[in-house]
Amino acid sequence: MGEERGMTAEESSQKQYNQEASSQWQNATAGAVAGFATVAAMHPLDVVRTRFQVNDGRVTGLPTYRNTGHAVLTIARMEGIRGLYAGFSPAVLGSTVAWGLYFFFYSRAKQRYSKGNNQSLSPLLHLASAAEAGGLVSLCTNPIWLVKTRFQLQAHHQSSRPYSGLYDAFKTIMREEGWKALYKGLGPGLILQVSHGAIQFTVYEELRKLLLHHRSNGTKGHHDNADSNLLNTVDYAVLGGSSKLSAILLTHPFQVVRARMQQRPGADGTPRYLDSWHVVKESFRDSDFSPDHYLIQIFHSAHVGNHRYEGFRAFYKGITPTILKSVPTSSITFLVYENVLKLLKLASRD
16 A cells, blocks of 8 residues: 555556456456367357358259258268368367457457446447457458368368368468458448447346356446356356357348358359348249248248248348357356456455
8 A cells, every 4th residue: 555655656656557468368368268169169069050051052062961960960071170170280270379369359348348347337338349350350350260161061072182281271261262261241340349238248248247246246346357256157157158149039031141251162263152241132032032931031940952942031041050159158168267367456466
């Protein structure tokens, strides 16, 4: 206390800056560790999701799976463990980098909006912080997600030489398609990252705030460093899963559009889809479209391959493996993140 009184204004400002910088890197480290842990646990469902999303029923060579369980068993039987973990390296790299950057940018935005104070942010500012972080992460990681998508599909892309590894994938894409190809799907990816992250983190923060308020019996003035006494591991897991489910239901169509745009071009170099709008048009396309026909398509299950169109359901292809993968993944992510962050804060005090 006496030391703080003896500090000059410049020294006090420098101390606060150092504390904020340390907090940002603690957030980034915790996010990176959380991202790695979740990918290692849930990657097979990510492979299944991608294959469901790109199968529009008009492209030959892609297998048709009846459901998520059938997809996992079929891939395991026909392609082995390598098939279930196709694209694992870029997935690990992308998720670790993405989560690390996300928590770093998110914590920086929150500190900036709160002007360095411990005051609670409004839902709108939480939304702005998450949207800002999502946009920056999308710009940094789109090339990695593109390569991951192609690895997950290349077992059935017989017209081109398979990529042998991460370096070969980037080198081949640059040589055959140019550097712009690395940013295919960036448009829907930006919308996905900004909206998905904004929804997820806003719901997470608001539910967390409500739970803290309930646990503290309405006591005002608690700070983040007191959370360890109020929330436990189960709380973090439930908060993470609930917030993720909300984001998935609202943003899944953008994920489908991005996955379809990121497919590898055919042997002649012609891409399956030209841009995001082309994906949307092709998914709804039907020369004999009528409201009655559309209602039949929605309410009567049939194989996509029997139709020239998919309709609205196209944008929710792969929703089951997405939920099965992402909800527990988010629970693990926030659980690991909060606990690693707690350990880093304790270590920095010693």
